[in-house]
Amino acid sequence: MSIDQIQDGIIADFAFFSDWMEKYEYIIELGKNLPVIDDRYKDEDHLIKGCQSRVWLHADLDGDLVRFTADSDAIITRGIIALLIQVLSNQTPEAIASADLYFIEKIGLKEHLSPTRANGLLSMVKQMKLYGLALATKVNE
Amino acid sequence: METTSKPIQFDVSSIRRQFPLLAETMNGKPLVFLDSAASSQKPQVVLEKIDYYYRHLHANVHRGVYRLSQEATDAYEHGRKVARRFLNAAKEEEIIFVRGTTEAINLVADTYGRKYLNPGDEVIVSGLEHHSNIVPWQLACSHYAAKLRVIPVLDNGTLDLDAFRKLLNDRTKMVAVAHVSNTLGTINPIKEIITLAHDKDIPVMVDGAQAAPHATIDVQALDVDFYAFSGHKVYGPTGIGILYGKQKWLSELPPYQGGGEMIAQVTFDHTTFAELPHKFEAGTPNIAGAVGLGAALEFVMETGRETIASHEAGLLSYATEQLLAIPGLRIYGTAPDKASVISFLLNNVHPYDTGTILDQLGIAVRTGHHCTQPLMDRFGIPGTVRASFGVYNTTEDIDQLVAGVRKAASMLQ
Numbered sequence: 001m002s003i004d005q006i007q008d009g010i011i012a013d014f015a016f017f018s019d020w021m022e023k024y025e026y027i028i029e030l031g032k033n034l035p036v037i038d039d040r041y042k043d044e045d046h047l048i049k050g051c052q053s054r055v056w057l058h059a060d061l062d063g064d065l066v067r068f069t070a071d072s073d074a075i076i077t078r079g080i081i082a083l084l085i086q087v088l089s090n091q092t093p094e095a096i097a098s099a100d101l102y103f104i105e106k107i108g109l110k111e112h113l114s115p116t117r118a119n120g121l122l123s124m125v126k127q128m129k130l131y132g133l134a135l136a137t138k139v140n141e
Numbered sequence: 142m143e144t145t146s147k148p149i150q151f152d153v154s155s156i157r158r159q160f161p162l163l164a165e166t167m168n169g170k171p172l173v174f175l176d177s178a179a180s181s182q183k184p185q186v187v188l189e190k191i192d193y194y195y196r197h198l199h200a201n202v203h204r205g206v207y208r209l210s211q212e213a214t215d216a217y218e219h220g221r222k223v224a225r226r227f228l229n230a231a232k233e234e235e236i237i238f239v240r241g242t243t244e245a246i247n248l249v250a251d252t253y254g255r256k257y258l259n260p261g262d263e264v265i266v267s268g269l270e271h272h273s274n275i276v277p278w279q280l281a282c283s284h285y286a287a288k289l290r291v292i293p294v295l296d297n298g299t300l301d302l303d304a305f306r307k308l309l310n311d312r313t314k315m316v317a318v319a320h321v322s323n324t325l326g327t328i329n330p331i332k333e334i335i336t337l338a339h340d341k342d343i344p345v346m347v348d349g350a351q352a353a354p355h356a357t358i359d360v361q362a363l364d365v366d367f368y369a370f371s372g373h374k375v376y377g378p379t380g381i382g383i384l385y386g387k388q389k390w391l392s393e394l395p396p397y398q399g400g401g402e403m404i405a406q407v408t409f410d411h412t413t414f415a416e417l418p419h420k421f422e423a424g425t426p427n428i429a430g431a432v433g434l435g436a437a438l439e440f441v442m443e444t445g446r447e448t449i450a451s452h453e454a455g456l457l458s459y460a461t462e463q464l465l466a467i468p469g470l471r472i473y474g475t476a477p478d479k480a481s482v483i484s485f486l487l488n489n490v491h492p493y494d495t496g497t498i499l500d501q502l503g504i505a506v507r508t509g510h511h512c513t514q515p516l517m518d519r520f521g522i523p524g525t526v527r528a529s530f531g532v533y534n535t536t537e538d539i540d541q542l543v544a545g546v547r548k549a550a551s552m553l554q
Binding site: 053077119 | 498
């Protein structure tokens, strides 16, 4: 599935929630179920420094596709990470680098990706795209 | 010493009506504002005074011969008079307008460092200081090859005074401590700290940012050398604060910044400086800020600081009792003497998560390290959720908080 198809699927899922609590309960559930990152990637090199919650991100190339794994010490941040991974993992580097992540705003989580929200998520998205750019060169070599 | 008229009868609902912002909503819910330790809301009288100043009195101060400039100067200097009264300082010359506590501490650390710090000297701070009472001293120490020493914090969030006694020595040149901890709420025994330091002729600077909104401060009774606080935490505007310094120190210290206002005579060979307090007020000051701060301090004194303190003590003890009834909730900072600040954590829940759920419920609390990273390291935690109460908070606010934390606990665990 393309990045936009996955985003549209998430938007459709979120449309079922009648209030913020159901939405956050779902995000927390996603956070709990996020596959664990390999411990060796939970180091300073993979740490994206947000002011409050810390985020670790690792990217691997599997054939032509990028696979992301990530973690955070805050569960809501982990839930949003799970959504970002759903959308951006197993995509080509070019698609990742040029992705427009409109689903965040549509499902009402825009504030979590605001530069003033000290949770590391915005830096994570930037880092995912940078991985996309860097790995694009690698694939094309 | 309170020199204002008799405190008016305290009625929290009439107090709340004086703070327009409290009628706002957040995330579609009525706002429950529990972050006054970061910055308090502003009463109508402060907003009106600032508005009136810009509409009717504004001109640059201390300069013009014309009437308007004189009126602006009077309005600005009125702020200083009120601040003198608020701190019970002996003289207006001892009251310096600064941007806030941070600038006050930087001013003292920089100028005191230049004059008195030498290699091998020591400056003592405490383990519960805000970064703004650590970093300026660290900078001064590293510049003059002096050493920063730290009073340890005990498990209940109080300072280890025995250790403090041992830290004081012939090389100690300054003791800089908070009056009240912004993270734990601990009220430090600053009178005792000042006495111990003075026994060895060491001056003391007190960071009063968290004390000014809650306590009666008498700099003469404390015999403190320097005392600083910020306007915005005491119901006044941002960008204005007060540095109190004993005249003998302020006269001795070199100027902090150069510019207009702070000079007596300038030639290219030599400049002489203005008298106190203007020596430390280079450039056009925050005139409207001083006007607003004066109004805020008058509001606090008219409401009555003992009345405010007793209202907040009631809120603190109610909140402590209610929060501790939540399974798995731990309070950080259990000093017997506390201001109305509560830091807590729920089991293993990250403070960011708790804060996010509370935000959805319209409850404004602070989460994170509260600019006290060494203190968080001391307790081995990444941060806390902090609720802090001001004059306008009610037991209903606390009921909302407790219900919100229970909701967060059920969702996040």
